[in-house]
Amino acid sequence: MVSFVVNFFASSVFATIALIVDIAIRIVAVIVVPQNRKPQTAMAWLLAIFLIPYIGILLFLLFGSTKLPRRRREKQEEINTFLLETTEGMDRVEKEDGFPSWLEPIVEQNRALGSMPLVGGNTATLYTEYSHSLAAMTAAVGTATRFVHAEFYILSFDATTKPFFDALEAAVARGVTVRVLFDHIASIRSPGYLRTVRQLKRIGAQWHPMLPVQPWRGRWQRPDLRNHRKLLVIDRTVAFTGSQNMIDRSYNKRGNIRRGLQWKDLMVRFEGPIVAGINALFVTDWYSETDELLMRETDRMPEEKILDALDAQVVPSGPGFDLENNLRLFNSLLYSAQHRVIITSPYFVPDDSMLYALTNAAYRGLDVQLFCSAVSDQPVVFHAQRSYYEALLRAGVRIWLYQSPTVLHAKHFTIDDEVAVIGSSNMDMRSFSLNYEISVMLRGRHLVAQLREIEDTYRTQCTELMLDEWLTRPLRSKVLDNTARLTAAVQ
Numbered sequence: 001m002v003s004f005v006v007n008f009f010a011s012s013v014f015a016t017i018a019l020i021v022d023i024a025i026r027i028v029a030v031i032v033v034p035q036n037r038k039p040q041t042a043m044a045w046l047l048a049i050f051l052i053p054y055i056g057i058l059l060f061l062l063f064g065s066t067k068l069p070r071r072r073r074e075k076q077e078e079i080n081t082f083l084l085e086t087t088e089g090m091d092r093v094e095k096e097d098g099f100p101s102w103l104e105p106i107v108e109q110n111r112a113l114g115s116m117p118l119v120g121g122n123t124a125t126l127y128t129e130y131s132h133s134l135a136a137m138t139a140a141v142g143t144a145t146r147f148v149h150a151e152f153y154i155l156s157f158d159a160t161t162k163p164f165f166d167a168l169e170a171a172v173a174r175g176v177t178v179r180v181l182f183d184h185i186a187s188i189r190s191p192g193y194l195r196t197v198r199q200l201k202r203i204g205a206q207w208h209p210m211l212p213v214q215p216w217r218g219r220w221q222r223p224d225l226r227n228h229r230k231l232l233v234i235d236r237t238v239a240f241t242g243s244q245n246m247i248d249r250s251y252n253k254r255g256n257i258r259r260g261l262q263w264k265d266l267m268v269r270f271e272g273p274i275v276a277g278i279n280a281l282f283v284t285d286w287y288s289e290t291d292e293l294l295m296r297e298t299d300r301m302p303e304e305k306i307l308d309a310l311d312a313q314v315v316p317s318g319p320g321f322d323l324e325n326n327l328r329l330f331n332s333l334l335y336s337a338q339h340r341v342i343i344t345s346p347y348f349v350p351d352d353s354m355l356y357a358l359t360n361a362a363y364r365g366l367d368v369q370l371f372c373s374a375v376s377d378q379p380v381v382f383h384a385q386r387s388y389y390e391a392l393l394r395a396g397v398r399i400w401l402y403q404s405p406t407v408l409h410a411k412h413f414t415i416d417d418e419v420a421v422i423g424s425s426n427m428d429m430r431s432f433s434l435n436y437e438i439s440v441m442l443r444g445r446h447l448v449a450q451l452r453e454i455e456d457t458y459r460t461q462c463t464e465l466m467l468d469e470w471l472t473r474p475l476r477s478k479v480l481d482n483t484a485r486l487t488a489a490v491q
Contacts, residue, residue: 025053066319066433068221072288076320079284083115093120093311100418102336110315113325118313122272126450130249133267140234141167147177149233149282154245155182157196161246169203181285183227184209191252208289225319228435230424231278239278241438242267243411266410268422277314281438310444318436326425326439327432331357337366339416342455344371346409349384349428349488359395371458373408374401383484393467400462417448429488
């Protein structure tokens, strides 16, 4: 009897303590979680904490902050100040009669947020074929006389990328400084990571992983903050950027190979003053990982008078910035559009502000179109994306699904016949808040016309999604889509 009473009392005390802790967690969460967060993100975190308090709070402590360690943020501020001081006066381009009046405030916004100027006198060559862009980057490395700066979200030595690595080795052999950056987690998750590292060591390149998760070495931040940029700079004359990683089109994963998945990307080769801006991002990321500031590598080449030259502005974004630079750029362009908006994005999971901006453009009578894939390698993101289709279709947005087994991985965005954005950024909450990205805003009718031709080729490989068809999809698909949408807001 005494034992029963003792056990009952102990159980009651334990239950009371658990209840008090549970209530305390919920009260503290209501106070702490909404601070400096978007309402939809705060609500998603609160929902997780209220439904699964102990697990939810542990996840929040691990993933709830998008801030980088203080030293990394200080380095970003140092670079921003340096860029502002050294590029003063560069943002003067020839604003002839055709320069859109709505574009100038957006240029100023980009300058204020990302520190980069708008520069004229640029040329751009577009590559839509994986092998062609890889061959072009390999050939460019072969011309290097001073330095090669290579930065990729995923870098992998395989049969497809071997010529590129051979070109890096040849550059080192002739005395060129070769610096390589790759995202730590993304690359280590790809097959052949150790082989890639051994190859970099063998050829004598200087290399570092970006945002490494190595707590035993004092390297730690929120583990899903990633550097998603893809760029290559040769000397001070040529730069590449876009959506393509340095890996085989299948990403060498068994599941992709089994399904026959092949990635389709868009890369751009730039010449002109914009090369210095793209290189400045590499210099920033190199400084963040090494404490070495490559001051001499940020010089700008003199401008040349080029027929049909492009105006271009680099817009960096990521957790090192206080504001979501890419999201603000995209929304500003959406609200400025007068006639047409065409978006290509493999992962389209907009926040409320972008969803309103995009549907408002359609309700205003603009021609609004979205290209994305009918298949994906990211199931949760894929289903979250599908949850937005009904709202978009009802607003009048035309949705084109690139047919399997190709994954349309290109990331570009055109406004009217004037302006385009090309880069590494998806239009999803991860790219807005958690990933370092590069976007290049371009003004030039001939470039937009080339992108229109690319969009036309996409249509030949796409099926247009119709609202009536979409509303009849199976119930299980609707449940999966809406459930995934909830998880997408937990940033």
